[in-house]
Amino acid sequence: MNQQTNSKPQIRVIKDEQQLQRHIEALIDIEPRFDAVYQQVGMPDLRRNQGGFVRLIRAMVGQQLSVAAASSIWNKLESAGLIYPQAIIDADDDQLRAHGLSKQKIRYIRSLVAHDIDFESLEVMTDEEVIKTLTAVTGIGKWTAEMYLLFSLGRADVLAVDDLAIKVGAMDLLQLDARPTPKQLRDLTQDWSPYRSAASLLLWSHYGWLKDRQALPV
Incomplete structure (x- = not known):
């Protein structure tokens, strides 16, 4: 056999x-x-970076913004602890908007929370599987997924x-x-x-x- x-x-x-x-x-x-x-x-x-939920949120915050504007919003969110899934779940849209997030960015971040990605599992997925998993989240396109592959997962x-x-x-x-x-x-x-x-x-x-x-x- x-x-x-x-x-x-x-x-x-x-x-x-x-x-x-x-x-x-x-x-x-x-x-x-x-x-x-x-x-x-x-x-x-x-x-190389550590990847994970926080890395993707930071990428979302920075989309279509200058480096200075993105850093300013990120610092506000980080200071308020609004960069972790449970904190985002507990916050209402007005709170998130008060820290600089647009309606669209709030939708993106809530989509990431809702998908509840097992980031450790990405380590053993093929590149195509990682891209499929990440781009299922509203607000994550192929470019962002490829950046995650390259800089967070170190793919070759x-x-x-x-x-x-x-x-x-x-x-x-x-x-x-x-x-x-x-x-x-x-x-x-x-x-x-x-x-x-x-x-x-x-x-x-x-x-x-x-x-x-x-x-x-x-």
């Missing part, structure tokens, strides 16, 4: 800077043009094709005539797998490098 094999994809993560270094070297073997970028920007920051093969900086960085790297659409970028970078998180980190750093030298969209 043949033994059954587990067909679930292996979950790959970047645990530390040494592992990131190996992924960058492997990426450069696939796409040598990254070598010049790496020489320009050096080792990118992994920017995430390229945020909807991200402006990624598009601009890739346009320069690949010497394209125009900024790629998400589909074009996805198609152009398939060969970078399974090292697309290293590519994302390098492209973000490259975008910053480009911005310092010429007027680019922010």
